[in-house]
Amino acid sequence: MKIELFIPCFVDQLYPETAFNTIKILEKAGCQVSYNAKQTCCGQPAYNAGYWEDAKEIGNKFLNDFSENEYIVAPSASCVGMVKGGFNDLFTNTIVHNKCRNIQTNIFELSDFLINIVKRDYFGAELEGKAVYHDSCSGLRECKIKDEPRQLLSKVLGLEMVEMKDTDMCCGFGGTFAVKFDAISSAMAEQKVNNALEMEADFIISTDLSCLMHLDGYIKKNNINIKTMHIADVLANGWLDY
Numbered sequence: 001m002k003i004e005l006f007i008p009c010f011v012d013q014l015y016p017e018t019a020f021n022t023i024k025i026l027e028k029a030g031c032q033v034s035y036n037a038k039q040t041c042c043g044q045p046a047y048n049a050g051y052w053e054d055a056k057e058i059g060n061k062f063l064n065d066f067s068e069n070e071y072i073v074a075p076s077a078s079c080v081g082m083v084k085g086g087f088n089d090l091f092t093n094t095i096v097h098n099k100c101r102n103i104q105t106n107i108f109e110l111s112d113f114l115i116n117i118v119k120r121d122y123f124g125a126e127l128e129g130k131a132v133y134h135d136s137c138s139g140l141r142e143c144k145i146k147d148e149p150r151q152l153l154s155k156v157l158g159l160e161m162v163e164m165k166d167t168d169m170c171c172g173f174g175g176t177f178a179v180k181f182d183a184i185s186s187a188m189a190e191q192k193v194n195n196a197l198e199m200e201a202d203f204i205i206s207t208d209l210s211c212l213m214h215l216d217g218y219i220k221k222n223n224i225n226i227k228t229m230h231i232a233d234v235l236a237n238g239w240l241d242y
Helices: 009-014 016-028 044-048 052-065 077-091 097-106 110-118 137-142 147-153 182-198 209-221 231-235
Strands: 002-005 032-034 071-074 107-109 126-133 157-162 203-206 227-230
Touching: 002 016, 009 016, 009 209, 016 032, 016 110, 016 231, 044 052, 044 077, 052 077, 052 097, 071 097, 071 110, 077 097, 077 107, 077 137, 097 107, 107 110, 110 147, 110 231, 126 147, 147 157, 147 203, 147 231, 182 203, 182 209, 203 209, 203 231, 209 227, 227 231
Parallel strands: 002 032, 002 071, 071 107, 126 157, 126 203, 203 227
Antiparallel strands: none
16 A cells, blocks of 8 residues: 655654654555655644635645645644645635545544554554553544544553543643643643543653643653653554564
């Protein structure tokens, strides 16, 4: 199966290891991965800040960087959600309307793709400890992902998954929300981390590094003994045969 890999700009710049782990997982699942090095951003930051003309320009580049006939996979529900939802506001009834719809149909968040398209949930991963899963707003509400990451994580050897309170509540990041309303944003991060600590978790896992980056900032600032991990990094952990 051929797929095109979409690596969001902040993953490329801040968490490149997650991008490489995504490739490892997809290749282990039998996919032939293609990466267009000219890709940049989906336009979400500009879109969320209200600069829709700028977002449209970036979105047009995205539509030109990817094929409308191949699966597109990304380790970010937030960016996939932008393409699936935000692009409706930018490109409905435009000259690229049909191309946009085709790409929207073919783009998937990693866990969604592995479970519902590849139909594989075991990759030989190992991770010792107890973990909670954080349902990102974009993953749950825009991409409709809930059971898929949990199914994948349930097959990780040594990892005990427990459900924390308010797992589907926002972490407080929200892109520019964290900048404009920093006090509220920090309080929401505190609540999320405390809910994980109540379960005596060693890890907070999610499909979105934007959420995890926000939570990790709070964790490090307050010297809290808990780690954040993207699901791709968990699924690629402990391999002996790659």
